[in-house]
Every structure is written in structure tokens, then in C-alpha cells.
Amino acid sequence: MSEQAADAATETFLAHRNLLFTVAYELLGSAADAEDVLQETWLRWVKVDARHVKDQRAYLVRITTRQSLNRLRSMKRRKEAYVGPWLPEPLLTAPDVAEDVELAESMSMALMLVLETLSPTERAVFVLREAFETSYDDIAAAIGKSPAAVRQIAHRARRHVDARRPRQAVSPDQARAAVESLRYALETGDSRGLLDVLASEVVLVSDGGGVKHAALRPVIGADKVVRMLLGGLRKVEGTLTGEPTVVNGNVALLVRLNGEIDGILAVRVEDARITGLYYVRNPEKLTRVAVETPLTLR
Numbered sequence: 347m348s349e350q351a352a353d354a355a356t357e358t359f360l361a362h363r364n365l366l367f368t369v370a371y372e373l374l375g376s377a378a379d380a381e382d383v384l385q386e387t388w389l390r391w392v393k394v395d396a397r398h399v400k401d402q403r404a405y406l407v408r409i410t411t412r413q414s415l416n417r418l419r420s421m422k423r424r425k426e427a428y429v430g431p432w433l434p435e436p437l438l439t440a441p442d443v444a445e446d447v448e449l450a451e452s453m454s455m456a457l458m459l460v461l462e463t464l465s466p467t468e469r470a471v472f473v474l475r476e477a478f479e480t481s482y483d484d485i486a487a488a489i490g491k492s493p494a495a496v497r498q499i500a501h502r503a504r505r506h507v508d509a510r511r512p513r514q515a516v517s518p519d520q521a522r523a524a525v526e527s528l529r530y531a532l533e534t535g536d537s538r539g540l541l542d543v544l545a546s547e548v549v550l551v552s553d554g555g556g557v558k559h560a561a562l563r564p565v566i567g568a569d570k571v572v573r574m575l576l577g578g579l580r581k582v583e584g585t586l587t588g589e590p591t592v593v594n595g596n597v598a599l600l601v602r603l604n605g606e607i608d609g610i611l612a613v614r615v616e617d618a619r620i621t622g623l624y625y626v627r628n629p630e631k632l633t634r635v636a637v638e639t640p641l642t643l644r
Contacts, residue, residue: 429556
């Protein structure tokens, strides 16, 4: 490849890098693995004669999807050996991302956990079609199936996700109010205030990865969640603080114990009550909560 062609390939890749990262992350739930996929995508892209590529964006998404699918299948073994529940790696995102309802929903912890219940192919089809509005023909080229088969997979995946996704979207202001109530209750040990902001059947999923203490199974029910949060977090000697932040395009709490980051507490809010709590404590998954990660669906 000539130097001029290499420069052009680099410029095109960098122009779409944020999109490609977002695709890989939505498929994998891991920033580290998404970065590896982008490296693999780049190595393949520089070998392509771009003069024969009609739609370079679509071609790059195709490469990224294929590499993500390969990695997703290998990640299955890692997740099966994982200690306790597995949660996606939280990404610090710009505050205005929370105002982009489409992006915020597609990147939310709640939806990404639902995506974990799909097969790799179903997940790829659903994400490309629903989040990135990719054509059936382009998805077919990416996953090696016919457009007709892709339509069937998309319908099946959408039905599966719709049955499990949050029932009602709330405004960013409502979500912020719920998280502020959660922060105050955690910092003050106010069990009554915590019960007031939690839905009766709230679910707490905590991910310690075998490194930090976490429940090995989801905790269900407001009373049990209150005991877990106040009895677990606050029994540790020292100062507990919650700092409102935005991860994966949604409001969350950055929890600190004695000034040190303990984890990210993401939430799902419905009807002004918190119905889902997702607490990532595994230190290996907290490397992207200090610097914003740019994300885009287009």
C-alpha cells in the first residue's frame, strides 16, 4: 500500500472510530474487548483496496461486526467461569448523552443485560438493526446470512427483547431525581428514604468478579436490597459517598469508600421508582469511569 493510500485509510478509519467502538461495545459489553476488535478491524481495513468499496462506513461496520462475533463466542467461556453475576463494563459518557434518548436506552445497563440473553447472531442483528438502523442487506453481508433470514432473526430478537426491556422510559430529570434520593439515603443510612425510592420488586445485581465482595445471585425485593446496601456498604468503617455521574448515557452513582472508588451503581427507573440496581465493583471493569468515552449511533 502506498503512503497516500495508507493515509487515506487511516483518515477514513479515524472518522468512523467512535461509531465502530460503539458497535463493538454494544455487542460485547466490554471496552477492553471492543478496543481489541477495533485493532483487528484496522489491520484488516488497511489491506483493503478502498477504491473498490462503495460504502466505506458500511464496510468498516461489517468488519467490526464479524470480529465482534468471533470474540463474543470466545467470551462465552470466560463468562461461564466468572464468579457471580457478570455486568457490562461501565463507560463514563458526556452528560448530554443522557438527553439522547435513543442512545441512552441502547447503552443502558438494563438493556445490555437483556442482550446477554440473546445468541451472538441474534444480538448482532438486533443491535445493528435497532440501534444503528443498518439495512437488512448490510446486516446479511456482515453475518453471512440471507436478508430473508436476517429479517426472521430480527423479528425473533425484537420480540425477545421487548418482553424483557423496561416497560416505560422516564425523562432524564426523573432519573436524576431518583438517583439523588438514592445517594442521600446511602450517605445518611436512611432506610425509610431508600425504601421510598425503590420499587417493591426491585432487583440488585452486583459484580465483584471474585475480587470484591458481591452477592453471587441477584437480590430481589426492596427489604432485601435495603439490607444488602445499608448493611453491606455502610458496615464498612469509614465514609461512604455517592457522586452523581453519567455512565453508558444514563445517570448513575460513582460510589466511594474513604475517598477511593468502590464501584459504579447504575439504575433502571420506571414510574419514578428504581426497579433495577446494577453495582459494578470489579476493579478490572472500572478503568473507563474517569475519562469520558465518546459514543455515537451514526
